[in-house]
Amino acid sequence: METKRLTTSDLDAIWAEAPAPAKMWIRVGMDTGGIAAGARQVYDALIDARDDLGLKIDIRKTGSLGLSYADPVVVVGGVDRPTVVFGAMDAESARDLIVRHCRDGYLLEDRVIATHERGRDLGGQPQVAMLVKDTSPRKNQDRTAFFQDLIREELGVHHQQAKVRVYRAKDMGLYQKGVCVQLLPSRVTYTNVSGPDIRRMIEETLQGGQVLTDLLETAGDPQQRIVLRNCGLIDPDELQSYLQAGGYRGLKRALTEMTPEQVIEEMKVSGLRGRGGAGFPTWLKWKLTRDPVADRKIVICNGDEGDPGAFMDRSVLEGDPHAVLEGLMISAYAIGAETGFFYIRAEYPLAVERIQRAIDQCRAAGLLGRNILGSDFSFDAQVRLGAGAFVCGEETALIASIEGRRGSPEPRPPYPSVKGLWGKPTSINNVETLAAVSVILDEGGEWYAGFGTEKSRGTKVFAVTGKVQNPQLVEVPMGIPIRTVIEDVCGGADHGARIKAVQTGGPSGGVIPLDKLDTPVTYESLQALGSIMGSGGMLVMDESDSMVDVAKFYLGFCVEESCGKCAPCRIGGFQMLKLLEKIHAGNGDPDDLGTIRDICHCMKTASLCGLGQTAPNPVLSTLQYFEEEYLDLVDKRRATSANQKREAITQWERV
Amino acid sequence: MSMGTELGNLLDWVEGIRRRVRELAKEWEDQEGNLIMILHAIQNEFGYIPRGVASELSKELGISMARIYEVITFYHYFRLTPPGRHTIQVCMGTACYLKGAMDLQNELERQLKATGGRDGEFHLESVRCIGCCGMAPAVVVDGETHGRLCPNDMAGILKEKRGK
Numbered sequence: 012m013e014t015k016r017l018t019t020s021d022l023d024a025i026w027a028e029a030p031a032p033a034k035m036w037i038r039v040g041m042d043t044g045g046i047a048a049g050a051r052q053v054y055d056a057l058i059d060a061r062d063d064l065g066l067k068i069d070i071r072k073t074g075s076l077g078l079s080y081a082d083p084v085v086v087v088g089g090v091d092r093p094t095v096v097f098g099a100m101d102a103e104s105a106r107d108l109i110v111r112h113c114r115d116g117y118l119l120e121d122r123v124i125a126t127h128e129r130g131r132d133l134g135g136q137p138q139v140a141m142l143v144k145d146t147s148p149r150k151n152q153d154r155t156a157f158f159q160d161l162i163r164e165e166l167g168v169h170h171q172q173a174k175v176r177v178y179r180a181k182d183m184g185l186y187q188k189g190v191c192v193q194l195l196p197s198r199v200t201y202t203n204v205s206g207p208d209i210r211r212m213i214e215e216t217l218q219g220g221q222v223l224t225d226l227l228e229t230a231g232d233p234q235q236r237i238v239l240r241n242c243g244l245i246d247p248d249e250l251q252s253y254l255q256a257g258g259y260r261g262l263k264r265a266l267t268e269m270t271p272e273q274v275i276e277e278m279k280v281s282g283l284r285g286r287g288g289a290g291f292p293t294w295l296k297w298k299l300t301r302d303p304v305a306d307r308k309i310v311i312c313n314g315d316e317g318d319p320g321a322f323m324d325r326s327v328l329e330g331d332p333h334a335v336l337e338g339l340m341i342s343a344y345a346i347g348a349e350t351g352f353f354y355i356r357a358e359y360p361l362a363v364e365r366i367q368r369a370i371d372q373c374r375a376a377g378l379l380g381r382n383i384l385g386s387d388f389s390f391d392a393q394v395r396l397g398a399g400a401f402v403c404g405e406e407t408a409l410i411a412s413i414e415g416r417r418g419s420p421e422p423r424p425p426y427p428s429v430k431g432l433w434g435k436p437t438s439i440n441n442v443e444t445l446a447a448v449s450v451i452l453d454e455g456g457e458w459y460a461g462f463g464t465e466k467s468r469g470t471k472v473f474a475v476t477g478k479v480q481n482p483q484l485v486e487v488p489m490g491i492p493i494r495t496v497i498e499d500v501c502g503g504a505d506h507g508a509r510i511k512a513v514q515t516g517g518p519s520g521g522v523i524p525l526d527k528l529d530t531p532v533t534y535e536s537l538q539a540l541g542s543i544m545g546s547g548g549m550l551v552m553d554e555s556d557s558m559v560d561v562a563k564f565y566l567g568f569c570v571e572e573s574c575g576k577c578a579p580c581r582i583g584g585f586q587m588l589k590l591l592e593k594i595h596a597g598n599g600d601p602d603d604l605g606t607i608r609d610i611c612h613c614m615k616t617a618s619l620c621g622l623g624q625t626a627p628n629p630v631l632s633t634l635q636y637f638e639e640e641y642l643d644l645v646d647k648r649r650a651t652s653a654n655q656k657r658e659a660i661t662q663w664e665r666v
Numbered sequence: 667m668s669m670g671t672e673l674g675n676l677l678d679w680v681e682g683i684r685r686r687v688r689e690l691a692k693e694w695e696d697q698e699g700n701l702i703m704i705l706h707a708i709q710n711e712f713g714y715i716p717r718g719v720a721s722e723l724s725k726e727l728g729i730s731m732a733r734i735y736e737v738i739t740f741y742h743y744f745r746l747t748p749p750g751r752h753t754i755q756v757c758m759g760t761a762c763y764l765k766g767a768m769d770l771q772n773e774l775e776r777q778l779k780a781t782g783g784r785d786g787e788f789h790l791e792s793v794r795c796i797g798c799c800g801m802a803p804a805v806v807v808d809g810e811t812h813g814r815l816c817p818n819d820m821a822g823i824l825k826e827k828r829g830k
């Protein structure tokens with residue numbers, strides 16, 4: 012099937028007819044994170060158990076849904092059955108899943124995850140299951156099992172225990188809302204359920220068909236999956252799977268209905284800005300690369316993802332490779348390029364494999380090559396590997412690396428849009444940017460501009476990690492408060508601790524203290540705080556983390572990754588790191604802070620490339636908001652009292 | 667075994683490498699900017715980039731050894747020495763660092779010293795984010811990921827691999 016060249020009418024037919032859904036299907040999240048947690052064993056066990064029992068279930072691998080804390084994740088759905096997400100699976104529970112869930116219709120204790128999707132009414136259907144979870148922060152007083160028993164008893168009193176089953180949920184996507192209960196299949200969710208509410212739930216809701224409005228959770232899901240639209244749902248190794256999800260509609264629209272200028276205009280309307288860090292308007296970059304006259308132009312997808320602790324781009328490359336390829340093709344059409352490159356970190360072998368497969372499939376289907384879809388547009392793409400150098404994420408260094416040289420940045424101008432790879436006009440876009448491009452061309456620029464704020468349109472993907480309850484990948488419209496991402500989606504600090512600060516932008520970014528967490532996520536507001544949007548890493552730190560240590564960690568990273576070409580970065584960074592180490596070891600003196608500020612200023616203004624220019628950010632922002640921690644370290648008397656304070660807090664946490 | 671056959675084997679081996687380098691270079695011949703991709707292919711095959719192979723490559727591509735070494739030494743990914751029988755990679759990404767990756771690293775170094783250092787059996791290195799921040803701190807042993815670790819787990823990890 013896939014070796015056949017596709018025509019526009021083939022595509023129209025695929026998009027028009029929804030494939031008959033399987034009676035029962037299972038998707039296993041097999042991205043790097045899932046596989047590391049054991050998703051392969053889970054997948055094999057599911058297949059074995061299915062074949063043992065001779066059941067007809069469509070089992071496939073997919074990318075990541077983003078729920079990193081629950082890896083390996085398995086999703087089960089089908090005709091006339093609610094889609095259910097299971098987390099923390101292993102081979103044994105995979106077998107249980109087939110036998111007890113797929114065959115017998117039970118759910119699995121402590122594995123079900125209630126996603127953020129919630130119902131408002133019962134849909135006129137009898138409810139068959141209840142998920143329970145105590146979402147209070149203190150883990151040692153978990154009342155989940157206790158409430159499960161209470162509800163079961165009360166169901167028994169009402170002779171309902173055979174009709175409605177009660178399960179402990181692994182996660183509810185709700186936090187600090189007491190005991191929560193979700194009914195299936197309606198997904199009506201009650202929060203802060205107390206003992207006496209149990210009888211009401213049974214009599215009024217289950218038997219009476221009435222929703223208890225005083226307990227009903229009405230807050231919607233703050234997330235908006237545009238870039239991650241297919242991740243964790245489609246099979247990333249199948250072109251067909253992407254096509255059935257509406258894939259390559261954007262490309263077809265561009266090629267058959269629009270001129271390159273109109274495509275650029277559509278991007279302008281969408282307001283999309285680069286997601287790789289700098290936030291440069293995508294349409295303008297394309298126009299600046301389109302304008303120069305040249306015998307050849309080139310487009311590049313930047314998949315170098317340098318922030319050590321962020322995995323947005325990897326998840327998209329692994330979960331929806333065709334979406335990125337489609338975005339690259341559209342950018343090539345807009346610019347007038349016939350050659351494209353994916354520059355991907357060698358440390359991401361699975362992403363490389365899936366992109367390469369996507370390219371091979373498109374070549375076979377005629378979506379890459381000469382006269383794509385019968386148009387005048389010809390294009391082909393290739394993969395190039397990075398080799399473990401953070402600085403190669405910078406445009407000019409990336410170009411040097413593809414040319415087979417060491418990755419040292421060059422002064423700009425000339426910008427790559429004028430003189431790029433092999434001296435030809437080149438447009439470089441980030442993975443997430445390109446994944447957004449494909450859907451923008453499909454749904455329209457105006458649709459996309461409807462999300463986010465005036466200057467920061469659309470959505471942004473964040474990888475939330477560190478001392479947070481549920482580390483995961485989150486996609487939210489721009490403009491919502493950082494607090495919503497950290498607390499409402501990811502559950503706030505782990506173990507009921509207190510958040511101290513959130514770091515955004517990785518080694519080029521800064522920290523945002525707790526009292527600024529209500530700041531909306533936009534390019535401008537984060538910059539105003541001394542941080543940056545960056546590529547999307549969000550590191551949560553709690554009271555036990557030392558800000559000086561964090562600054563030292565990021566600066567150490569930049570010093571190690573400095574290419575050494577210019578003095579402010581090479582020498583300044585090294586000297587500043589020595590000072591930070593001295594301070595951290597307790598040997599600093601107050602003058603050191605002044606010296607550090609001077610070096611920061613010099614690096615920011617005199618470094619050649621973004622690495623050196625932004626490397627001081629983590630240091631400057633910790634100095635701005637947590638200067639007392641530095642002072643505690645350089646002044647021993649203060650240090651003693653600070654230690655006492657910290658000890659007192661720890662004591663208090665223990666009680 | 668006589669000296670003659672041993673030398674013969676060695677020459678065969680060198681010839682084999684020459685042929686292999688020629689094949690790899692050929693595969694990438696018409697592709698622009700191929701040096702780094704060829705180096706990747708060499709490292710995949712040999713586990714590192716042996717000097718002899720680099721020198722063959724220099725002849726084959728007509729690029730000076732100095733330029734090849736400039737590239738190899740610039741990029742952290744390329745190795746100039748053979749890896750140990752077992753590779754232990756400690757993730758030093760931010761999430762793992764914050765959750766105690768340094769303690770894991772220190773413990774591993776302590777254990778390896780205590781039992782005779784890095785004797786070629788274990789190759790200890792740190793890497794940046796291996797993509798399972800949800801399981802931080804994480805360590806990869808011969809390609810297999812272990813997550814949510816504490817220093818006390820390190821002895822067991824080494825014991826399981828030692829002598830295998």
Ligand SMILES: Cc1cc2nc3c(=O)[nH]c(=O)nc-3n(C[C@H](O)[C@H](O)[C@H](O)COP(=O)(O)O)c2cc1C
Pocket residue numbers: 284285286287288289290291293296313314315316317318401402403404405406439440441442444445546620621622
């Ligand atoms: C030191 C440094 C590292 C960078 N790393 C990345 C990266 O890993 N991924 C990325 O997309 N952009 C990175 N960038 C930004 C790119 O240079 C470039 O701005 C971006 O890829 C443009 O794509 P966009 O307009 O779609 O954001 C980095 C920049 C600097 C200065």
Ligand code: SF4
Pocket residue numbers: 402419420572573574575576577578580581618619620621622623624
């Ligand atoms: S700022 Fe640093 S990384 Fe950038 S060119 Fe100068 S030395 Fe190299």
Ligand code: FES
Pocket residue numbers: 319320321757758759760761762763794795796797798799800802803804
């Ligand atoms: S930081 Fe260690 S896995 Fe991401």
